[in-house]
Amino acid sequence: MKNYIFTPGPVAVPSEILIEMAKPIMHHRTKEFEAIFAEVREGLKYIYDTKQEVFVLAASGTGAMEGAVVNTLSRGDKVLVVNGGKFGERWGKICKAFGLDTQELMVEWGHSVDPADIEKALGKDPSIRAVLVQASETSTGVMHPTKEIADITRHRDDVILIVDGITGVGVFPLPFDEIGIDVMVGGSQKAFMLPPGLSFAAMSEKAWKFNKTSDLPKYYFDFKAAQKNAEKNTTPYTPAVTLIIGLAAVLRRFREEGRESMFKRHAKLSLAMREGMKAIGLDIYVKDVPSPALTTVIAPPEIGSSKVIKALSSEFGITVADGQDQAKGVIFRVSHIGDIDKTDTLFFISAIESVLHKLGYKFNYGAGTKKASEILFGDQ
Amino acid sequence: MKNYIFTPGPVAVPSEILIEMAKPIMHHRTKEFEAIFAEVREGLKYIYDTKQEVFVLAASGTGAMEGAVVNTLSRGDKVLVVNGGKFGERWGKICKAFGLDTQELMVEWGHSVDPADIEKALGKDPSIRAVLVQASETSTGVMHPTKEIADITRHRDDVILIVDGITGVGVFPLPFDEIGIDVMVGGSQKAFMLPPGLSFAAMSEKAWKFNKTSDLPKYYFDFKAAQKNAEKNTTPYTPAVTLIIGLAAVLRRFREEGRESMFKRHAKLSLAMREGMKAIGLDIYVKDVPSPALTTVIAPPEIGSSKVIKALSSEFGITVADGQDQAKGVIFRVSHIGDIDKTDTLFFISAIESVLHKLGYKFNYGAGTKKASEILFGDQ
Numbered sequence: 001m002k003n004y005i006f007t008p009g010p011v012a013v014p015s016e017i018l019i020e021m022a023k024p025i026m027h028h029r030t031k032e033f034e035a036i037f038a039e040v041r042e043g044l045k046y047i048y049d050t051k052q053e054v055f056v057l058a059a060s061g062t063g064a065m066e067g068a069v070v071n072t073l074s075r076g077d078k079v080l081v082v083n084g085g086k087f088g089e090r091w092g093k094i095c096k097a098f099g100l101d102t103q104e105l106m107v108e109w110g111h112s113v114d115p116a117d118i119e120k121a122l123g124k125d126p127s128i129r130a131v132l133v134q135a136s137e138t139s140t141g142v143m144h145p146t147k148e149i150a151d152i153t154r155h156r157d158d159v160i161l162i163v164d165g166i167t168g169v170g171v172f173p174l175p176f177d178e179i180g181i182d183v184m185v186g187g188s189q190k191a192f193m194l195p196p197g198l199s200f201a202a203m204s205e206k207a208w209k210f211n212k213t214s215d216l217p218k219y220y221f222d223f224k225a226a227q228k229n230a231e232k233n234t235t236p237y238t239p240a241v242t243l244i245i246g247l248a249a250v251l252r253r254f255r256e257e258g259r260e261s262m263f264k265r266h267a268k269l270s271l272a273m274r275e276g277m278k279a280i281g282l283d284i285y286v287k288d289v290p291s292p293a294l295t296t297v298i299a300p301p302e303i304g305s306s307k308v309i310k311a312l313s314s315e316f317g318i319t320v321a322d323g324q325d326q327a328k329g330v331i332f333r334v335s336h337i338g339d340i341d342k343t344d345t346l347f348f349i350s351a352i353e354s355v356l357h358k359l360g361y362k363f364n365y366g367a368g369t370k371k372a373s374e375i376l377f378g379d380q
Numbered sequence: 381m382k383n384y385i386f387t388p389g390p391v392a393v394p395s396e397i398l399i400e401m402a403k404p405i406m407h408h409r410t411k412e413f414e415a416i417f418a419e420v421r422e423g424l425k426y427i428y429d430t431k432q433e434v435f436v437l438a439a440s441g442t443g444a445m446e447g448a449v450v451n452t453l454s455r456g457d458k459v460l461v462v463n464g465g466k467f468g469e470r471w472g473k474i475c476k477a478f479g480l481d482t483q484e485l486m487v488e489w490g491h492s493v494d495p496a497d498i499e500k501a502l503g504k505d506p507s508i509r510a511v512l513v514q515a516s517e518t519s520t521g522v523m524h525p526t527k528e529i530a531d532i533t534r535h536r537d538d539v540i541l542i543v544d545g546i547t548g549v550g551v552f553p554l555p556f557d558e559i560g561i562d563v564m565v566g567g568s569q570k571a572f573m574l575p576p577g578l579s580f581a582a583m584s585e586k587a588w589k590f591n592k593t594s595d596l597p598k599y600y601f602d603f604k605a606a607q608k609n610a611e612k613n614t615t616p617y618t619p620a621v622t623l624i625i626g627l628a629a630v631l632r633r634f635r636e637e638g639r640e641s642m643f644k645r646h647a648k649l650s651l652a653m654r655e656g657m658k659a660i661g662l663d664i665y666v667k668d669v670p671s672p673a674l675t676t677v678i679a680p681p682e683i684g685s686s687k688v689i690k691a692l693s694s695e696f697g698i699t700v701a702d703g704q705d706q707a708k709g710v711i712f713r714v715s716h717i718g719d720i721d722k723t724d725t726l727f728f729i730s731a732i733e734s735v736l737h738k739l740g741y742k743f744n745y746g747a748g749t750k751k752a753s754e755i756l757f758g759d760q
Contacts, residue, residue: 003404003406005404005405005406005407007407009618010405010406010407010408010618010621011405012404012405013404013405015404018401018402018403018404018405019402021398021401021402021622022398022399022401022402023398024383024385024392024393024395024398025385025390025391025392025393025398025575026383026385026390027385027387027390027699027701028390028576029701030699058438058439058440058443058576058577059438059439059443059600060438060617060618060619060620061617061618062599062600062616062617062618063438063439063443063600063617065600066599066600093599094599097597097598097599097602098597098599099597187618189618189621195405195620195621195622195623196408196438196618196619196620196621197438197577197578197620197621197622197623216597217477217478217479217596217597218477219442219446219473219474219477219478220439220442220443220445220446220601221600222477236442237440237441237442237443238389238390238440238441238442238567238569238576239440239576240440240575240576240577240620240623241390241569241575241576241577242401242575242577243575243577243620319407319410321407321409
């Protein structure tokens, strides 16, 4: 059976990119690779919309998250972590592992953080040095209000905003310089439609000021070494050569498509999915603002999401993600990033209808594909 | 022009493995990937010759080196670092970055460490908690006596031996359990003939005892989390899926070839290279025991290695590595690991002869290929 991957990372990688990465290996200390790396640097700045360097790390996203913390903060620093899902929880775990005084702002799963709560917390405790948040919380499908949070932190010299943009960068607008984010991490296996194994990070001027006094130990994820080497179109340690070659090819595609078109593409696919799901009577898990990276759909409670996921896999070769922790067996998570277009999205909805029908769920068969079709193909 | 990569990492990757990694992407939380991961675990144990788990990290070798340090040691611990090249120097830098009391045993470039010096240092200072060394120092081409050093550390409960096996594991025998190594790291872009982006690490029982009291901060490289997840055929964070699929294919090849044959292959290729180079009057940089991973050849001083390297590239599309630091412009480094066989090795020597002749070096043309040929094809 053919396989279709609709998970919110790893995502489907275009065949042309897979083939690009299958070319004979290249040494990284060569003019040829340096030219590719220079291209990657420019391409990443374009997607991040920044003048700052965007570091390319041979590590998955969690490595870059650790890098964001250890390059800016100091032992005992007080930080405010927005914890509204598995990845918010991960910020907390990283901060605690490095001995930070970690205050967690708990947000109910399915909800976005209220920026007012962050403002209140910062007002109450002026010793807080950093706010850590997800631009898009992949466990719940929620988008947090990065811009509104940055509006609070950017005019404070003593607080930085650290954003996990792993399912945000390249998915929806997060103009790094304009918004005033201080550190933002990204990952290859998301909007960048590559295999996992690369992650990214950019630092603002304010973050570099924090870096000067930061005393957390760092070596592999030392951004100062990354900065120094990037300026010479290289990395401090052996880069993941094949993934970077794939990245250069992907970034070329992105330039052609244009970042605004990329954002529109994700927005449209996710809107079609949400409306399609609602049309067949399913609820979306997100109560506030949904991320266009993925849609989190509540399965009919009498069936549960695990059965739906299993049937999608056995009947159609489709892989989607189950919920995690409290959402496990409750929701399924379907991606709008990676090598997925409107055709795939429509096909996915037709598969969901087929599977739900077989599992005995009562609904107006065809309502989902009809609704999605109107959105996907309406204004073409 | 066709390209030939003879650098000691990244190395040439077999086409079949490149194609394996170009297959459509797979999600890591699937039965299919778990089966591949289980196979990888067994294959790595075979190559490491250990009953211990061998962790698979999405990071290049330096990441695993950092992991080896942070998972075993504690702030302020005294360590003895063997520094006889760039990678020994790196052990020192990592240890210092993490606040360890770092004592460096300086070894002249081109020489192996004398185990007696390690024994003396440990006897003089019983507070030393770890010895850190390279099995093979890639900057000089030297093999350090891992077994003899382990004979000193293995019977001391309070000292562990941490080995950088990045150009050692799979290259020559380093039976982890039998020798009594405590932590050993490896990298994908060496004997494993894969692109860079994966690294490996195994821990002995003694290393796990050290882990219990280790207070260095760790999250991404936390081996306890890696161990817990490996037992369920997964990793704590998103694995570098495509590289792991390539690794499974490579490890299958290794099983077929047999590790003893692998070791013999590298030994033979490196012997042929050394003898071939000597036959045309060139000296080998290594004064003690050469590593079979690579040969470090001193270029004719009146020409210098940079010219040789440039000509190899422009005339034959061959990439080799220059020396580093004090050896830059003095030596070139040619690899015997990766997808390189006896034919490639002979061809390489014929290219060197051609290039040196053109550069005006006087020698008995054909003596290098003749000598190498006798070794490579003599007893087939």
